[in-house]
Amino acid sequence: MSEPEILLEVKNLKKHFPIYRGVFKRIVGYVKAVDGVSFTIRSGETVGLVGESGCGKTTVGRMVMGAYRPTSGEIWFKPPNGEPPVDLASVDSRRMKALRPHIQMVFQDPFASLNPRMTIREIIAEPLVVNKIARGKELERRVRESIEMVGLQTHHLSRYPHAFSGGQRQRISIARAMGLFPSLVVADEPTSALDVSVQAQIVNLALDIQSRFGLAYLFISHDLGLIRHFSSRVVVMYVGHVMEYAPAESLFKRPRHPYTEALLSNVPTTRPNLLGRKIILRGEPADPANPPPGCPFHTRCLYVQDICREVMPSLEEIEPEHKSACHFAGTLDLTGCDALGCVL
Amino acid sequence: MVPALVVEDLRVYFFLEQGVVRAVDGVTFSLAPGRTLGIVGESGSGKSVIGQSILRIVPPPGRIVGGKILLRVDDGDGSPQQIDVTKLHPNSRQARSIRGRQVAMIFQEPMNSFSPVHTVGSQIVEALMLHAQVRYDEARDRAVEMLRRVGIPQPEIRIDAYPHQLSGGMRQRAMIAMALVCNPKILIADEPTTALDVTIQAQILELLKSLQKEFGMAVLFISHNLGVIAEICHDVMVVYFGKVMETAPVETLFRNPIHPYTKALLKSVPGIDTPVRHHLATIEGTLPEPHANIAGCPFFGRCTVCTDGVVCSDEPYELAKVADDHFVACPQVCFIA
Numbered sequence: 001m002s003e004p005e006i007l008l009e010v011k012n013l014k015k016h017f018p019i020y021r022g023v024f025k026r027i028v029g030y031v032k033a034v035d036g037v038s039f040t041i042r043s044g045e046t047v048g049l050v051g052e053s054g055c056g057k058t059t060v061g062r063m064v065m066g067a068y069r070p071t072s073g074e075i076w077f078k079p080p081n082g083e084p085p086v087d088l089a090s091v092d093s094r095r096m097k098a099l100r101p102h103i104q105m106v107f108q109d110p111f112a113s114l115n116p117r118m119t120i121r122e123i124i125a126e127p128l129v130v131n132k133i134a135r136g137k138e139l140e141r142r143v144r145e146s147i148e149m150v151g152l153q154t155h156h157l158s159r160y161p162h163a164f165s166g167g168q169r170q171r172i173s174i175a176r177a178m179g180l181f182p183s184l185v186v187a188d189e190p191t192s193a194l195d196v197s198v199q200a201q202i203v204n205l206a207l208d209i210q211s212r213f214g215l216a217y218l219f220i221s222h223d224l225g226l227i228r229h230f231s232s233r234v235v236v237m238y239v240g241h242v243m244e245y246a247p248a249e250s251l252f253k254r255p256r257h258p259y260t261e262a263l264l265s266n267v268p269t270t271r272p273n274l275l276g277r278k279i280i281l282r283g284e285p286a287d288p289a290n291p292p293p294g295c296p297f298h299t300r301c302l303y304v305q306d307i308c309r310e311v312m313p314s315l316e317e318i319e320p321e322h323k324s325a326c327h328f329a330g331t332l333d334l335t336g337c338d339a340l341g342c343v344l
Numbered sequence: 345m346v347p348a349l350v351v352e353d354l355r356v357y358f359f360l361e362q363g364v365v366r367a368v369d370g371v372t373f374s375l376a377p378g379r380t381l382g383i384v385g386e387s388g389s390g391k392s393v394i395g396q397s398i399l400r401i402v403p404p405p406g407r408i409v410g411g412k413i414l415l416r417v418d419d420g421d422g423s424p425q426q427i428d429v430t431k432l433h434p435n436s437r438q439a440r441s442i443r444g445r446q447v448a449m450i451f452q453e454p455m456n457s458f459s460p461v462h463t464v465g466s467q468i469v470e471a472l473m474l475h476a477q478v479r480y481d482e483a484r485d486r487a488v489e490m491l492r493r494v495g496i497p498q499p500e501i502r503i504d505a506y507p508h509q510l511s512g513g514m515r516q517r518a519m520i521a522m523a524l525v526c527n528p529k530i531l532i533a534d535e536p537t538t539a540l541d542v543t544i545q546a547q548i549l550e551l552l553k554s555l556q557k558e559f560g561m562a563v564l565f566i567s568h569n570l571g572v573i574a575e576i577c578h579d580v581m582v583v584y585f586g587k588v589m590e591t592a593p594v595e596t597l598f599r600n601p602i603h604p605y606t607k608a609l610l611k612s613v614p615g616i617d618t619p620v621r622h623h624l625a626t627i628e629g630t631l632p633e634p635h636a637n638i639a640g641c642p643f644f645g646r647c648t649v650c651t652d653g654v655v656c657s658d659e660p661y662e663l664a665k666v667a668d669d670h671f672v673a674c675p676q677v678c679f680i681a
Contacts, residue, residue, distance in 0.1 A: 052542070053544060054545075101418050192592065197611070197612045200624035200625060207621060222541065225614045226614060228620060229618065232621075249620075260541060263543065266546040268545070268570075268572045269571055269575065270571055270610065280550055281543045281547070284513055284514075284544065320499060
């Protein structure tokens, strides 16, 4: 079976935010939010991006969306109409505007991402109008189609966002994103604000939409359980760097990076008999404005050696498709999900 | 063991213009020293209001309309006595002396519970001077010691930091220090790790466990996260729409849940045995309308077990014993058993 074509290829992506000080707004340093991230997304697959707060996962999502311009690096996106891939990092704004309908976003907070003064009809129609895709009767037809696709009814269209619960609002956000039939949806923590039973509904909806329209997701989350359920491949980030990049199954079965191992062991489990296998990390994530020399994780790593404090390891392939940025990835015997018993 | 806290048939109603919201509607439990009771439920289940009513800080228009909250108070002079907290005026001297000294609380977002214009240290010192009647110097020494115990590095320097100068994890540690500095008998933890990353969450849970061992306090742990509840609690109480659905020791509840709501809740979290990229089990429908007064099972209508369910909607709510320490409020289960 031939693999589906590459939809998005991110190469050595960096985003450094300047820190200004003083009256003249002198630049005194940079927050290296994203510092050399590479991964690919194939058509119709889900890539999970996982990490703690401040690791740069949202910044990566925003750069893919075109909301931030990268400091350096490339984002090659293949438009669906058979044109050659375009580098979103260097493309001019007119060309970008034409590409925007193909990449859509669903945000974390369904209370902040819908305009309270617009009806649901206006909210879902807006991207279609702005991108001059539909108008008049055709517009109404597309709006109705979108709202039904996410499991709401057409009589909801004339209401305002405040009349809906968190889960329903997230459905509306999905309807808005899906109206343009994008080939890639960046979903930034789409279920973090929801209760578990509602979260399950949204997850099911997202899976249904994917199998129906064959779109790809860049799924950003801190929840390893959801990432495992959703993704075919996973990128683990820490302080702006990719620590591990691997197919989901192999990553959860046998992580090749100490940080992934610690993350897995820290997921709360509902099996009380398997407690006590936790790896409690000391300290907190490094400051991206002032990262330590060498591997950014060395300050908390259990297996730290002298070389880790000096040399930043590169992302190497340990086994086919499984990459890890650790000097000892090949020799360490790390514990995976099965042994940890984490109910992910 | 004599329980530190006994709650009997607690009812807290919110009197709104649109009607009465029964946020807590007949909740009964007891809490022994050195034990942790978890209250788990979704948003709107009333789990936070239970914690607030023990401290008598239920925001208006909420009112305790019935039930008892019996707190065992040991003043050090003679035999301990039981105080019914619901009988106290929220602003009375006695109610204020209970807060902080007998019962302390930690919240989800520590930034909201610290004053942003006072240093962390001065807020801990204030609590100590108020409740333990010690002089400033001694209070400050004890505050530093407490900050050290909760794992804040360089406590003699950090004590003069403002809350915004600390990271989320450190703030939560500082808040735990403030809560425990007067050595309370009961700690109410309302979603204390929800705003934290998993690695920091693991640190805080570990800290709470070791502090409980050290101080022997009873902990009421409120959370929506089943995994966190499983890790830290001895007993678990599942609440839905202001009512207790099931209560059991932690292992029983997770291995052998009986109530359909508990089962549905456990299934909706993706687990190691859920096949990946398949549909998750959902709970269809939504919570009942908040002003509803439901005599029977509030889960009726969303429940998959009772489909014809005339029994469930009409049968009065009752928490029935199915085994030692295991109580379930499901008419179906009670009839089968």
